[in-house]
Amino acid sequence: MPLLRNFLALTGAALLLLFAAIALAAGWLYPGDPLDMVAAPLLWPGEDMAFPLGTDPMGRDLAAGLAHGARASLAVGFYAAFVGVAIGTLVGAAGGYFGGWLDEVLTRLTELFQTIPTMLLAIVIIAIASPSTETVALAIGLASWPTIARLVRAQFRALREADFVTAARSVGYGDLRIIFGEILPNALPPIVVTTSVMVASAILLESALSFLGMSDPDKMSWGTMIGNGREMLRTAWYLSALPGAAISLVVLALNLLGDGLNDHFNPRLRQR
Numbered sequence: 001m002p003l004l005r006n007f008l009a010l011t012g013a014a015l016l017l018l019f020a021a022i023a024l025a026a027g028w029l030y031p032g033d034p035l036d037m038v039a040a041p042l043l044w045p046g047e048d049m050a051f052p053l054g055t056d057p058m059g060r061d062l063a064a065g066l067a068h069g070a071r072a073s074l075a076v077g078f079y080a081a082f083v084g085v086a087i088g089t090l091v092g093a094a095g096g097y098f099g100g101w102l103d104e105v106l107t108r109l110t111e112l113f114q115t116i117p118t119m120l121l122a123i124v125i126i127a128i129a130s131p132s133t134e135t136v137a138l139a140i141g142l143a144s145w146p147t148i149a150r151l152v153r154a155q156f157r158a159l160r161e162a163d164f165v166t167a168a169r170s171v172g173y174g175d176l177r178i179i180f181g182e183i184l185p186n187a188l189p190p191i192v193v194t195t196s197v198m199v200a201s202a203i204l205l206e207s208a209l210s211f212l213g214m215s216d217p218d219k220m221s222w223g224t225m226i227g228n229g230r231e232m233l234r235t236a237w238y239l240s241a242l243p244g245a246a247i248s249l250v251v252l253a254l255n256l257l258g259d260g261l262n263d264h265f266n267p268r269l270r271q272r
Contacts, residue, residue, distance in 0.1 A: 092156065147194065226247075
């Protein structure tokens with residue numbers, strides 16, 4: 001099915017663009033610090049139209065928190081996915097193309113990282129370094145690259161003896177040119193689809209880390225907002241429900257877009 005005719009994929013893309021626009025415009029929509037106390041505490045949504053989504057126990061505007069939190073959460077998600085894809089692509093491409101002892105070593109390294117729970121590895125990295133937004137994103141990326149590495153390795157093993165690769169060798173192309181100029185472009189479709197899932201997973205993991213207090217204390221994120229409201233779930237459930245709904249919508253949007261990309265790139269599904 002063509003991507004532009006896939007309603008669910010377009011819905012996911014529209015939702016993702018909406019949240020990206022909110023994140024980019026957060027400084028214009030809410031120019032102040034989202035951590036500032038600006039009103040009476042625990043205003044419910046709709047109680048004061050100056051603060052349509054209400055306030056938290058510290059009197060901070062929840063709407064401002066959601067807008068600025070979108071910036072932090074999306075930035076971590078995309079940056080972490082970029083780090084994971086970059087490392088995984090290099091490791092998988094080297095092992096899948098060259099094979100032999102190098103493939104054996106890189107495969108064992110990938111399996112070693114896969115035996116360590118992603119959450120635990122991210123916590124260890126953040127605990128060693130300072131809990132900043134950059135550190136959180138880097139930690140998630142370093143913990144999530146094995147998935148891409150195994151996928152890229154499989155793609156390169158399948159394509160390294162293809163006719164177009166043999167033709168490239170026959171005209172004198174070097175290994176780097178064949179890897180990045182010939183094989184990698186043909187292996188991109190499944191990598192792109194997996195990347196969308198990695199972004200969603202990174203946002204969820206960042207939210208979990210923020211919920212545990214392992215995030216930048218000077219920046220608002222959706223996970224931090226959920227963590228701040230966990231002690232008032234019975235009396236002020238909206239404190240956690242609103243950022244939780246935002247996370248759910250972004251993850252849903254990424255999954256819908258990923259499914260649409262899979263339908264578009266998969267020749268078997270495209271013939272339906």
